[in-house]
Amino acid sequence: MNIQDTIERALASAGLNTRSGPLRGVTDTIRQALASAGLGAGTVPPPATSPPPSAGRGGDAIDVVAREVTTPPDTAAGAAMPGQFVARSYTAPAGTRSYKLYLPANAASSAAGPMPLVVMLHGCTQSADDFSAGTQMNRLADQHGFLVLYPEQAPGANASRCWNWFRAQDQVRLGGEPELIAGIVQAVAAEQRLDTGRVFVAGLSAGAAMAVILGETYPELFSAVGVHSGLPYAAAHDIPSAMAAMKGRGVMGMGHLPGTADDPRRQAAQAVPVIVFHGDGDHTVQLSNGEHIAQQASEAYARRAAALTSTTEQGTSPGGRRYTRTVHADASGRPRVESWTLHGAGHAWSGGDATGSFTDRSGPDASAEMLRFFLGQSPR
Numbered sequence: 001m002n003i004q005d006t007i008e009r010a011l012a013s014a015g016l017n018t019r020s021g022p023l024r025g026v027t028d029t030i031r032q033a034l035a036s037a038g039l040g041a042g043t044v045p046p047p048a049t050s051p052p053p054s055a056g057r058g059g060d061a062i063d064v065v066a067r068e069v070t071t072p073p074d075t076a077a078g079a080a081m082p083g084q085f086v087a088r089s090y091t092a093p094a095g096t097r098s099y100k101l102y103l104p105a106n107a108a109s110s111a112a113g114p115m116p117l118v119v120m121l122h123g124c125t126q127s128a129d130d131f132s133a134g135t136q137m138n139r140l141a142d143q144h145g146f147l148v149l150y151p152e153q154a155p156g157a158n159a160s161r162c163w164n165w166f167r168a169q170d171q172v173r174l175g176g177e178p179e180l181i182a183g184i185v186q187a188v189a190a191e192q193r194l195d196t197g198r199v200f201v202a203g204l205s206a207g208a209a210m211a212v213i214l215g216e217t218y219p220e221l222f223s224a225v226g227v228h229s230g231l232p233y234a235a236a237h238d239i240p241s242a243m244a245a246m247k248g249r250g251v252m253g254m255g256h257l258p259g260t261a262d263d264p265r266r267q268a269a270q271a272v273p274v275i276v277f278h279g280d281g282d283h284t285v286q287l288s289n290g291e292h293i294a295q296q297a298s299e300a301y302a303r304r305a306a307a308l309t310s311t312t313e314q315g316t317s318p319g320g321r322r323y324t325r326t327v328h329a330d331a332s333g334r335p336r337v338e339s340w341t342l343h344g345a346g347h348a349w350s351g352g353d354a355t356g357s358f359t360d361r362s363g364p365d366a367s368a369e370m371l372r373f374f375l376g377q378s379p380r
Contacts (some may be wrong), residue, residue: 007336082142083107084358085132090184094175095157099184100128102138107192109208116146116198118374119185119214119222122290123205123229123358124162128152131204134349134356135367136167144371149188151181165209166242171234173217177210180209181220197379204349204358205285209235212274219270224377226370228277229285229347232292233268248286268296275338275373277366279345287341294339298328301336308336317363321345338373339363 008179082105089098122131128150132138132198141148153161163177170176188197201222203211207228215225216233274297278290301308308328316322321342329339342350350366352359
């Protein structure tokens, strides 16, 4: 019996009708909340006849089905992609995952030299095409000369196509999804001319939570991590702790993550550069999660006797979104931890394009800012 059936049977045993009337909305809300965390045991509910307000418009939820992207990704305003977007798959003892790899137009040029790689991990219900369209990372790849890798979660591994950030077996180096994603990166490195000292990983929501895990479990592989609307390392180990973490209960304050009081992995051990974007109007994954990610990263540097100096500024994006940006820099002035609080923003990629789902066009441009942060780090 899955958790949704258990909830409905418990309500029914109390003589409450969950199929109609006021309680139908209650159970629908429970199903949506579970789906947003990738915790549902069934299929995702079908989309409404009209696209929901959150899809492609920066709404608060990521618990609906992302619409299928049928046009080539990153073709805003009719611009053609000069590069190649190839589909492949990778198999290892931990399983099989499909992925798409974007090769900018100059990737095949002998004069181009080894290129950086940005790994992009989609959110729940999304695909590689959808995520590339919304983030416009391929367009930036053409402009700046780097490859973009989009691993895709298998529906058989998670019914909502969420990365399983909340499972203990997927928070460790070997045997789970971190090993699979790292294996895809290594497979790409074996066939492409990569600058292996400049490999970065970024994600949205469940993908962002997995990006944090990858920074902790494979610090020698990833030079920096980009986190949009994600959760801190080892914030959960099962369904109840995942739901609590998403809502921000128990997240503020080191050593008080829900369900992991006896698990020392709750503190990030690896001092890996991190840039964080999070909306303070996000009701799917509360802002305190983003704040805790920045805190984890800063304290990891402090434990290595590399205390960071912080500066904070206020600003407004060209699209009218107010933000607070805090930069934690090392002694040389290089940003190591950077945190953007987006005032009034919900659960959506900041500055994204409406051709993809779960985007907020008002900015600031999270893709461009993450790339600036990534390329500003010292090569490994």
